[in-house]
Amino acid sequence: MKKFSIEPIFRHGYLMSVVAFTLVPILFTLATSFKYFRDIISGSLTFTPTLVNYQRLFDPSQSNFVRLTFNSLVVAAGTMVIVLVIASLAAYSLSRFRWRPLWSGLLLGTILFIHMLPPVTFLGPFYLIARSLNIYDTVLAVIMGHIILNLPTATWILLDFFAEIPKELEEAAMVDGATHFQSLTRVLLPMIQPGIAAAGALAFIFSWRDFLFSLSLTSTPRGMTIPVGISSFVQEYSIRYGEMAAGAFFAMIPALLLVAFAQRFIIKGLTLGALKG
């Protein structure tokens, strides 16, 4: 018979304090976003909930948040599609064909390296490119930056998924007379759907949450995304706590959805570079 031990109580007690540390800022922000200004100041635990902060945030006559949300969605969706096309084709090519180690190593090495570089190093050249292509202050300029941001993770996730499919399946299709294109679109891509979902979801989220590229490649609500809007809230109107909180919580929704519904797909992608040398 196992003897009674208090160790689990301490263990879960400690872990619960970590959970509390993680959740308190989020819950405090959520609560603030539903408070009238007088309740924010009073600091009491009870308050009359209100949607007034969200209403102000999404009222086009008072803020450009609707426009920024639209931009964020276009940028994130556009980045996701472009990155998925490039990354799935490249991952297919690198994993299903024979490449000289020099070439595959050069490509994968470059990808891993740009994943490690601080994005601030790209700012100057990207600014000049956006200027010369006349796309400065448009969503296209932001998408250009986000492709570089997301290509490494997506390629690596999809490489993993392609590598798990046995070669025989593809060979069977070839024997039946399929071209490479047919075997890719009808055999391989359907099989790596979970990988495409994971890579796509991460590309969307990491485009949605990026701040630096949008900040430096746009200057008006024409091309700006949500994070830049929130940051201007914080700087210009340091007293509008309710809207700040509402904006911050709204910006977190995609991440919370992803955590709730797709977490087992994304852990691999988040720890990219750690599980691969």
Place this chain on the structure above:
Amino acid sequence: MRFTTKPSNLSPASSQAVRVNRLGDFIDRTFQYWTIAPLIITLLLLVAYPSIQLIRMSVSEVDIVKGETVWEFVGLKHLETAMQDPVVPVALKNTLVFVIAVVIIETFLALIISLLVSRSKHLVGFYRTVMLIPMLVPPIAIGTMWRLMYDYNYGFINQALALIGISGPTWTADPNLAMPSIILVDLWHWTSFMFLIILAGLESMPQEINEAGRVDGASESQILRYITLPLLRPTLVTAVMLRTIFAFKVFDEIFLLTGGGPGTATEVVSLYIYDVFSKQFRLGYASFLALGLALIISLFVIFYRRIGRRAQG
């Protein structure tokens, strides 16, 4: 699954069909290259070309006059500027303090948390789910949340302190507390990254070894010290190196919480490069500093691959 056979086997060989078919065959034989082409083109346009531009910009004065980019070659002038720039050493020092502090504290915390989680049978999924959240929410939202937390009058922390009769400090506006406040936010954001890696390392460990240790009469602390930690070493080395490299990227939270201040108390390299680029609009000098940062990171990456190989081999 059924596949249609190639058209050539069915249709009568009109000359056009043959030509289309030849093209199809050619594409099929070289499919390997067609599928890699988009990646190579993207890397040439968005990595190789910008890299050359970055190097060119770092030895030039670049300005935009009436929509036209004007270049003037200045050689190593930006190096001289950087040597005399009083902010550069401060930003380097702050970055170093920040990187070393967050890497050490996060590794230590994540190690404890993942050891505790790996010993648990219950709630493992719950802990993992909660720990995933900080990695995915927008850093700007993190900055905003902590701004609300740190607020002198209405923030959670000072209101909680007021309940027990302590009047809280100004946190991010206090020169001595600004950097620790930033570090605390980073712990909130990034400890889970280390946790996920270390937990994966712990879970991939063969359980039999621990069991064998236990059968041989080793205490729990001996198992930890002589079995678990040595086996975890490669994972830890990788996690630490990777986190170090990523810590240099820090930007969003500091931009929002302190903007590098008060004074230069939290001015880090990324933030300073952005300021030179965007507020002072000195494109050439900003590019020179960016190139310097990229070189520092490159050294770390090379170092990391060496260490990583040794730890695994």
